[in-house]
Amino acid sequence: GAVVSQHPSRVICKSGTSVKIECRSLDFQATTMFWYRQFPKQSLMLMATSNEGSKATYEQGVEKDKFLINHASLTLSTLTVTSAHPEDSSFYICSVRAGKLFFGSGTQLSVL
Amino acid sequence: GENVEQHPSTLSVQEGDSAVIKCTYSDSASNYFPWYKQELGKGPQLIIDIRSNVGEKKDQRIAVTLNKTAKHFSLHITETQPEDSAVYFCAADYGQNFVFGPGTRLSVLP
Numbered sequence: 001g002a003v004v005s006q007h008p009s010r011v012i013c014k015s016g017t018s019v020k021i022e023c024r025s026l027d028f029q030a031t032t033m034f035w036y037r038q039f040p041k042q043s044l045m046l047m048a049t050s051n052e053g054s055k056a057t058y059e060q061g062v063e064k065d066k067f068l069i070n071h072a073s074l075t076l077s078t079l080t081v082t083s084a085h086p087e088d089s090s091f092y093i094c095s096v097r098a099g100k101l102f103f104g105s106g107t108q109l110s111v112l
Numbered sequence: 113g114e115n116v117e118q119h120p121s122t123l124s125v126q127e128g129d130s131a132v133i134k135c136t137y138s139d140s141a142s143n144y145f146p147w148y149k150q151e152l153g154k155g156p157q158l159i160i161d162i163r164s165n166v167g168e169k170k171d172q173r174i175a176v177t178l179n180k181t182a183k184h185f186s187l188h189i190t191e192t193q194p195e196d197s198a199v200y201f202c203a204a205d206y207g208q209n210f211v212f213g214p215g216t217r218l219s220v221l222p
Binding site: 001004041043046049093100101102103106108 | 146148153154155156157158161201203209210212213214215217
């Protein structure tokens with residue numbers, strides 16, 4: 001399966017700051033990557049679909065100006081949480097569809 | 113709309129016993145059903161999957177069955193071990209995206 005690397009694994013930031021999360025597809029050229037958010041003891045919720053070389057597609061209710069996605073190459077997609085607030089604290093996970101869906105290791109974001 | 117239900121939400125079994133988790137999906141157009149295992153603080157890991165042209169698939173202690181008519185599929189884990197303790201998610205592929213079940217927290221008691 002595809003190997004998906006995600007960094008950082010954990011980040012703590014102050015309210016109002018921005019945080020960038022990187023997702024790399026190490027062995028598969030991914031024209032599309034997916035970003036999920038997971039709250040404690042809940043399921044995976046798709047936030048947006050990242051498209052290489054074009055704009056991301058956001059799910060209903062997800063603020064595109066708050067969650068900036070950049071997919072500049074076939075191996076890298078980034079998610080930037082801008083002006084983070086405590087309610088943005090969550091587990092963010094990226095994934096790549098290489099036939100099947102493979103996930104990164106996730107990023108735990110804690111906003112103080 | 114697209115929906116996946118999953119039961120039970122929590123499951124405790126004694127080591128060595130079997131565990132069964134069941135899922136139902138709403139849209140008959142789905143034809144691919146993966147299962148993921150998620151350990152605390154980690155991303156989901158694909159453990160087994162099944163396509164709609166197959167009724168059952170087995171990989172060592174793990175098996176998945178699919179009843180396309182009834183629109184439900186199940187995960188079976190035999191001879192459970194403490195390292196099987198995790199949250200398990202089923203999913204249905206609807207082409208553009210996957211829809212995940214709410215998850216089952218499995219605890220294997222030594």
